[in-house]
Amino acid sequence: MKKQFIAGNWKMNLTLEEAGNLAKRLRDELANINKVDVGVCPSFIFLRDVCKILQGSKIYVGAQNMYLEKSGAFTGEVSGVMLKDVGCTHVIIGHSERRMFFQETNSIINSKLKTAYSCDLNPILCVGEKQEERDADKTEEVVGIQLSEGLDGLTSEQVERLTIAYEPVWAIGTGKTATPEQANEVHAYIRGIIENRYGKDVAQSIRIQYGGSVKSSNAEELLGQPEIDGALVGGASLDSDSFLDIVSVAIKLS
Ligand code: PEP
Secondary structure (H helix, E strand, C coil), X not given: CCCEEEEEECCCCCCHHHHHHHHHHHHHHCCCCCCEEEEEXXXXXXXXXXXXXXXXXXXXXXXXXXXXXXXXXXXXCCCHHHHHHHCCCEEEEXXXXXXXXXXXXXXXXXXXXXXXXXXXXXXXXXXXXCHHHHHCCCXXXXXXXXXXXXXXXXCHHHHHCCEEEECCHHXXXXXXXXXXXXXXXXXXXHHHHHHHHHCHHHHHHCEEEEECCCCHHHHHHHHCCCCCCEEEECHHHCCHHHHHHHHHHHHHHC
């Protein structure tokens, strides 16, 4: 059985002190964790400090985004080379907030994924449908296009290292959660696409996280689904107790 992967997306939240305290608490509480993979994704500006705090621990640090070029005249952007340099192992690519507020297309996301691999970062690719797309019964079509265009040109070896986060946009930060059955169904569909394109082994080893208002009270039913291999947690990852509770559920189920 593969390890569940619980990652916290801190988004544009916390002060430096709060981020440091949260990282220290997770480091101390999860010092001996081995049944579950855990990661945190702080804002760019806190990455170096959080990486230092978590150095030598078992907790991964990821960025929430990166630019598609490795260096150059791109004022205000941060490259994968820089992320690797400060100690990141992961990077979230194509979060729905990036797609929605920063016009990230599947083609941009595809370029970012390729650059992330070339910087030796492990991407977490977010996919998911909007409410109106679900209502129009277009979930599979939307997620299918996000995957086929997003993964275009990637090798099986690269896709094997990928984490996919299925995050229905209507469930992010809204308190609405997909039912475990709804989530499991889309996860199975995603795994089927991966199997068709990259074969059974890759499909079985890739981890598909669920994201969208995951909290300690719903973690067990979601993480207990056979196709769900972890969670990308937004709001509930900002509080150490609630994030640790979700990690404990994953440990209990492993
Ligand atoms: C997210 O932003 O990836 C997310 C899932 O947020 P929340 O848990 O707050 O819905």
